[in-house]
Amino acid sequence: MTQDEYPALYQSADSSSADAQWTYLLLLRLQYGLLFLAAFISLWFGGTPDIYIFYVFVVGTSTALLIYTSVQKPEKDWYACRALAESIKTSTWRYMMRAEPFEDSPKISTVKSKFSRFLKEILDANSHVRDPISKKPSTGDQITKAMNATRALSLEDRINRYRTERIEEQRRWYVSKVKTNRRHFRGWVIFCVIVQGAAIGLAMLRIRYDQQWSLWPTEPLLVLASAVVGWIQIKKFNELASAYSLTAHEIGILLTRIDHVKTEEDFSLFVNDAERAFSREHTQWVARQTEENL
Template sequence: MNVGLEFPALYISADEASASAQRAFLWTIRVEYFLLFSVSALSSTRDMSGLNPLALTLLLVFLAGLFVLKVYRKLDQDWYRSRALAESVKTSTWRFVMRAHPFQDAASVEQPRAEFRDLLRDILRANQHLSRNLYHSDADQVTASMMDIRGLTLSERKDYYVRNRIDEQRHWYSRKSKENRRAFRAWVVVTIAVYIVAAISINAEQLGLGYAMLAFDPLIVVVTSIIGWIQIKRHSELTASYNLTAHEIGIIRSNADYVKSEDDFSDFVNEAELAFSREHTQWVARRDAS
């Protein structure tokens, strides 16, 4: 069965809102770091360039305004919570199409379909604070592909779930763990390199490098910015978290061989979806705590 699962409109909207808030937040951070570096560089060379202090003052005022915007808009929280909303809808969708609890078979398919719509309504009401970030989507809340997949036999649904949910998520977490490990190591190397250059810069006069010592303050800003970026991205923490989740999914996958009935499959799906939900819940909690 090669039917592609089309998710509800609420998922599409929350997914787009999360991606948009993430881009806005990270670009705000990048601009902030760039302006801090610019202020430091211009201040260090002010005596040589004859720069008007008003230019530095305006940059500092702009930085203050950027800080206020970041605090007021809370783009980071919009990112985390929109992502959590999207994942909540996603895991509920998989439960529905796989006929897992609480969307098992009933006398009429309209009953679990109505229960799914009611669940989406409850999820949306619980996240009303995100309403200004959600985009309108023309997609249905219960799509045709959802109903097509739900209509498959037990064996077909099990194969579809293992291939398109379990294996896909396992691959995703494994790949992200490796990417974060590489990124963390790269930033560590860059940080050490900048520290070394800064150490050379502070001793530039003794080394006969003249104006190279003017680079010391901007380099310290660069190091501080890199450390701040590492803390924001949390590469090391995500490496461990994603790696652990990938292994947990691998263990859960092995249980597919023991699925013999609809009840077995419902328990299997819910165990897997709880693992996915737990990781996202912990991720949002860690982000909010920071």
């Protein structure tokens, strides 16, 4: 399914989460970049007074960004909006697959009302994200035509769609994230080793050429290496790769069960088991991020 085929509330929460994540990571990059620049400027200490003014400006700006990030906490909006979006997404798939609590009813209007109430309960339970969501309004429907069209399919067609567009899509996403995080982890570690190796090399050269060279950028290199270590810790590449790998295997095990689904009751149980698996991984991710930012 495309994003505009999901409820409007999902679209707002998803966009708000992406914006908050982008803002948070941008602020961190700016802080690291300014600290590296300050270390680089310090190489010219002893020159004109302007260099000290520029240094104060750079460090002051970095400090202001740190205070802003600590007070505004954009990462909290990122986590909360992501959690809200995923809750709506899993509820949407339950609705489309006619899974409990949105199983068949004599009147479709009854099920639609139940889904609408469910969305309101989710929003009320996440009232702390009303402000960021209000900045990303969506004019779409809360129950889209695509959702109703999928719900109207036969059991066999719904099973096939759930297999391809939900389970297999999720599995591909997790496998892709495993590869991406492991690749980024290796790349950043190698870069950090190179930077620290360069700092060691400069220190060794300084033993012999200390008087001949006036500039030794050892400190900026160490600040850069520290920033890389901090970035690796914030992004948790290795930890996420392991968690995503386990979830991908769990989804693979789920796929082996779907061929045995023959009735609406069996399918409802299967969908709820699958959605709980998806929700559990994301809930654990949010919990880890929140705990580490307390």
